[in-house]
Amino acid sequence: MRILIAGATGLTGRTLTRKIQQSGRTPVALVRDSSDLSVLPDGVETRTADLTALPDDVAEGMDAVIFAAGSGGDTPESLTDAIDRDGAISLIEKAKKAGVQRFVMLSSVGADTPEKGLEGLRHYLKAKHDADAHLKTAGIDFTIVRPVSLTDEDGTGRIEVSSDHVSGDTISREDVAEVLERCVSVPEASGAVFELCKGDESISDAMGHINRAA
Helix, strand or coil, X not given: CEEEEECCCCHXXXXXXXXXXXXXXXXXXXXXXXXXXXXXXXXXXEXXXXXXXXXXXXCCCCCEEEECCCCCCCCCHHHHHHHHHHHHHHHHHHHHXXXXXXXXXXXXXCCCCHHHCCHHHHHXXXXXXXXXXXXXXXXXXXXXXXXXXXECCCCCCEEEEECCCCCCCXXXXXXXXXXXXXXXXXXXXXXXXXXXXXXXXXXXXXXXXCCECC
């Protein structure tokens, strides 16, 4: 299985790329000309493109796509829109055209109600909301993962998932990456939209009962 990863050189994306490689599948890192490729595992295939101007064939030959890119809440609103909304929507459409089997979106808790988010994050959450809404109706198999605040701690392998609201407020990037990697092929993840935090259940068990999107 060949998996295109947008945001592969980011803090979560580089861990995700490594986990996909270790699983025996083939990660393909979507990178820009200016990307620091030294953070990627040895031997990882790359595909050069910018999320703000994706070529039509960017997803050709891919079995799945994972969007793990994010501008965060500290970038100008125009860049947030260009990456988190327009870039994501463009990649969704190109993945659909290429016959990609599943599109996995790394979103954020609060994307359902961006107007209720912290003032500095509302525009970012609105961009995520719009991208998620497009994915739900795009006509491609999808999973939307909405973690709480990310930490750089070692993963525990134990999580909590909910189609409503989770009880915790942190989760490690490593555990998020593990969940994203599994979402490309777990049948229960098809059409699922769920929040994610650190919890008491093993990732394998939690992934087995993800509630489908309403």
